[in-house]
Amino acid sequence: MARLNWGMIGGGEGSQIGPAHRLGAQADGNFVLAAGALDHDADRGRAYAQSLGVAPDRAYGDWQEMLAGEAGREDRVDLVTVATPNSTHFEITKAFLEAGFNVLCEKPMTMTVEEGEEIVKIAKASGKICAVNYCYSAYPMVREMREMVRTGQVGRVRLIVTNFSHGHHGDASDADNPRVRWRYDPAMAGVSGQFADCGIHALHMASFIAGDQVRTLSADFASTIPSRELEDDAMVNFRMEGGTVGRLWTSSVAIGRQHGFDIQVFGETGGMRWRSEEPNQVYYTPVGGRTQIMEKGEGGLSDEAARLSRVAIAHPEGFPLAVANIYVDLAASIRGARRDGLPTAEHGLRSMAAVHQAVASAKADGAWVDARPPSLR
Ligand code: NAD
Known part of the structure; x- marks a missing residue:
């Protein structure tokens, strides 16, 4: 080709x-x-x-x-x-x-x-x-979680808890470093700092795995380093269209946390957990059963997880290959195939609406607001 x-x-x-x-x-x-x-x-x-x-x-x-x-x-x-x-x-x-x-x-x-x-x-x-x-939605084991939800293996999703919290902007004596400072300056970063930078990855992934969209949210934003105009820490509670309850914490002052992106999905018949720092494993617990560690590359995974995994079981497969999976699906789409996992402009728009509504909610002491963009309500 x-x-x-x-x-x-x-x-x-x-x-x-x-x-x-x-x-x-x-x-x-x-x-x-x-x-x-x-x-x-x-x-x-x-x-x-x-x-x-x-x-x-x-x-x-x-x-x-x-x-x-x-x-x-x-x-x-x-x-x-x-x-x-x-x-x-x-x-x-x-x-x-x-x-x-x-x-x-x-x-x-x-x-x-x-x-x-x-x-x-x-x-x-x-x-x-x-x-x-x-x-991050293109990691093979994240695709596996989505397939497990789709095929009913954890039942209806009751609750999603996700964090994208690192500590790399936690040093107040470094807050004026130009590479850090712009991220909390509205003129450069817009209405939101940490939530727009990292939180939206977690929010997108919650929707991606659940196969549902965020409908409402309530946000608490904090600038824990007071010179920062925009938030460096946020807690966002949300509800999805289908009723799933969501809890999202994002922070850049969580000293000791490195990349710090993880997601837990709790359904009626099972729970799952994935971490970006350990991206080849999903921890899965069926209700009343033992926790199992599912490995990228093992037999019995979904076609989607198998398709996007290229290195043999137990060998590390990391961030650039997750980005590569986005390009694999882009190439297929340009050549005329349909790839339903590809994040589109509509997902980008949903994120922007969530960011602006989270800012509004935080200013209104956490009032619940509609998180959807006007055209998708
Ligand atoms: P960076 O500051 O490290 O690099 C930006 C690059 O763009 C520099 O090479 C700069 O010279 C160049 N540049 C700036 N203005 C330009 C212009 N007008 N025309 C051409 N080149 C220009 O930034 P970064 O951390 O690489 O972030 C870039 C973007 O990627 C941001 O929007 C960021 O949010 C995003 N990002 C996404 C992820 C992810 O996981 N998807 C991770 C990191 C960054």
């Missing part, structure tokens, strides 16, 4: 998420990095793209130059990844969708709900794929 041409915006040298995209997109031979505007500094971006094998005429200085350059080519990129800081996602994603490109946008997809609604509309009108990188 012919390789697909792939372009990247952001994710330059030294960026946090850039390497995971490059490893992920190119892991399965589906995509080749053909074009890029990788850095906010044009010269650095051009030089770095060329060092990664991009032809000089497709190593662009900025995304506008890339849009103009790629739009006119017969071998234009089949997919554009947007891995720039949050405040730029909307205009770049919008421009590329309108010009007929497929887009994978980093989370959060936009800064406002209105922008999110617009991206969903443009994506629908263009007929192009607009995916959002909720990559």
Whole structure:
């Protein structure tokens, strides 16, 4: 099968998420990095793209130059990844969708709900794929949990408890470090700090595994380091359309926790637990029975978990391969297949609505609010 041409915006040298995209997109031979505007500094971006094998005429200085350059080519990129800081996602994603490109946008997809609604509309009108990188949902054992819920193995889901709490911004003496400070500055980060940064991964995963959507929420936000205008800790209670009760804690001051993303799903006939730091195992307990450890790569897992697992049982398979699973499904979708696990612009929009409604709830002392975007109520 012919390789697909792939372009990247952001994710330059030294960026946090850039390497995971490059490893992920190119892991399965589906995509080749053909074009890029990788850095906010044009010269650095051009030089770095060329060092990664991009032809000089497709190593662009900025995304506008890339849009103009790629739009006119017969071998234009089949997919554009947007891995720039949050405040730029909307205009770049919008421009590329309108010009007929497929887009994978980093989370959060936009800064406002209105922008999110617009991206969903443009994506629908263009007929192009607009995916959002909720990559944790592509771990094989997370897919296994979703299949277990779907096939009734834990019964109706009563309760989901999830955390995405780390301690990497817990040092008050480092709060003014420019790499940390912007995340709590509304001018750079928008209306929410930690919840928009990490909490939305947990909220998305709760919906993903339960096969249901968040309907209402009540939030308590705190800036535990007082110089921070935006929250560095949040507790969000939620209810899903089907009645599932949700509890979500997200924090960046939980010193001692490293990555700190985990989820527990409690159904009428069983419970399950998964942790990002131990992503190859799901702990499953049937009601009245013993806890079992289910391993990625073992026999008897769902087709979906087997499809997305490539390394033999007991060998580590981590974050870049979860990102690779997003690209596997993107490549299949671009080639015309349907992949129902792929996170879309609609998921990106739901997250933005949840973020803005959580801010409103926190300002109203935790009042319960409708978490859904206006167009999906
Ligand atoms: P970063 O600051 O480490 O890197 C950003 C990169 O984008 C840099 O190379 C910078 O030069 C480049 N850049 C900035 N503005 C640009 C522009 N206008 N045009 C081209 N390049 C530009 O940031 P990061 O931590 O890699 O985060 C980038 C995005 O990825 C954010 O939206 C973040 O929320 C998201 N992210 C997602 C995950 C995930 O798990 N899905 C993890 C980390 C980050």
